Amino acid sequence: MDTKKELIIQAFENLDAEMLDVLLDDDRSYQDVPKQTFVDALKKHFAELRTYDDTKFDFKSYKGxxxxxxKGKSGYSFVNSEGQCYxxxxxxxxxxxxxxxYSCGSFVTEGVDVENTWIGISFFEEDKTDFRYSPEILSEEEKCLRGVAEIKGEVEENGILTSDFYIYWYERYEYLDPIKRLFEKKSYKYSEEIGHYLFVVRSVVTDFKKNDLAKSIYFEFLNFPVITKDAIIDWLIKADHALQYAKYGIGNECNFKQDYFEDKYFKYRLSELYYYHSVAEILNKYFDWIPETNPLTEADKGYGQYDDDQDLPF
Structure with missing residues (x-):
C-alpha cells in the first residue's frame, strides 16, 4: 500500500491538484502560503499546462x-519523456x-537530462501567512491604487489619453513599476494593475518623446527627388538607428478621420505622434532595404546608447 508521501508525489506526476487538495494538510503552509492558496495555484498551473499543444504528459519524478x-535540501523534478520539466x-x-x-529555481536533477524547465508557481507577498502591513507598504499601496484610479478616470471621462495626461501620469508613477523590484524577488498584489498600465503606456510615452526627432527625419525624406535604394539607404540606416523598432510598423489600429490610434486597452491622440508614425510607415514600407544589422547601432554597443536600458533597474 502506497504511503501518503508516495501518493503526494504521484499526484504531482499526474498533475492532479484535486488529489493534492485531499492529501495536503489543511493546517500547514506550503511555500509560505496557506494550503488552499498553494493548491489553488497548482490547479491553475496544471490547467494551463494541459493547454500546451504537443506536450507529453508522462511526467515522472526524479530526485535532486x-x-x-x-543548498542541500532535497526534492523532485517532474520531467516528461522529452526532457521537459514543469x-x-x-x-x-x-x-x-x-x-x-516549495518551488526551487536552483535545482540539480539526478538521473535524467532536463532540456527545459518551465516557470512554476509564485505568490504575492500578501498571500504569505506571515505578511503584515507596514506604514511604508500601506503608503505604497495607496499610491498604486490612486494611480490606477486616475488613468481609469481619465478614460471614463474623456475616452482617450492625450500627451498632457499620459506624460504627466507616467512620470508621476513610473517609480512604482514592479519591474524595478526585479531583484528583490518580491511582488505585491496591489502593484500588479498599475504595473500593467505602466507597461501599456510606456511605449506611447517613448514614441511621443521621439516625435520631434522624427519630424526632422521626416522632412529629410521629403527632400529626396526620387526614391531608390541607393538614394535613401543612408537615410534608412540613420532613421532605423534613431527610431529603433519603428521599422516593424505601428501595430495599432489608426482612425485618421477621428484622430486617434488604439491598442487593446486605450485610445491615444494620433496627431500628437504624427511624425513618428509617418517615419515608421516609411521604414516599414522599405523594410527589406534596411540592413538586418544596423552599422550605427552596432557601433553604439557597449556605450549605453539604448533608450530601452532606462527601463531596467541597473
Whole structure:
C-alpha cells in the first residue's frame, strides 16, 4: 500500500491538484502560503499546462537537490519523456509526511537530462501567512491604487489619453513599476494593475518623446527627388538607428478621420505622434532595404546608447 508521501508525489506526476487538495494538510503552509492558496495555484498551473499543444504528459519524478538558496535540501523534478520539466520542488519531510513543499529555481536533477524547465508557481507577498502591513507598504499601496484610479478616470471621462495626461501620469508613477523590484524577488498584489498600465503606456510615452526627432527625419525624406535604394539607404540606416523598432510598423489600429490610434486597452491622440508614425510607415514600407544589422547601432554597443536600458533597474 502506497504511503501518503508516495501518493503526494504521484499526484504531482499526474498533475492532479484535486488529489493534492485531499492529501495536503489543511493546517500547514506550503511555500509560505496557506494550503488552499498553494493548491489553488497548482490547479491553475496544471490547467494551463494541459493547454500546451504537443506536450507529453508522462511526467515522472526524479530526485535532486537545491544548489543555492536552500543548498542541500532535497526534492523532485517532474520531467516528461522529452526532457521537459514543469517544476522542481523541495520537499521537507518527517517520517510520515511532507512538512513543507516549495518551488526551487536552483535545482540539480539526478538521473535524467532536463532540456527545459518551465516557470512554476509564485505568490504575492500578501498571500504569505506571515505578511503584515507596514506604514511604508500601506503608503505604497495607496499610491498604486490612486494611480490606477486616475488613468481609469481619465478614460471614463474623456475616452482617450492625450500627451498632457499620459506624460504627466507616467512620470508621476513610473517609480512604482514592479519591474524595478526585479531583484528583490518580491511582488505585491496591489502593484500588479498599475504595473500593467505602466507597461501599456510606456511605449506611447517613448514614441511621443521621439516625435520631434522624427519630424526632422521626416522632412529629410521629403527632400529626396526620387526614391531608390541607393538614394535613401543612408537615410534608412540613420532613421532605423534613431527610431529603433519603428521599422516593424505601428501595430495599432489608426482612425485618421477621428484622430486617434488604439491598442487593446486605450485610445491615444494620433496627431500628437504624427511624425513618428509617418517615419515608421516609411521604414516599414522599405523594410527589406534596411540592413538586418544596423552599422550605427552596432557601433553604439557597449556605450549605453539604448533608450530601452532606462527601463531596467541597473
Amino acid at each position: 537537490q537545491c544548489d543555492f538558496c536552500q 517544476m522542481s520542488l523541495v520537499f521537507e519531510e518527517d517520517e510520515d509526511n511532507f512538512t513543507d513543499i
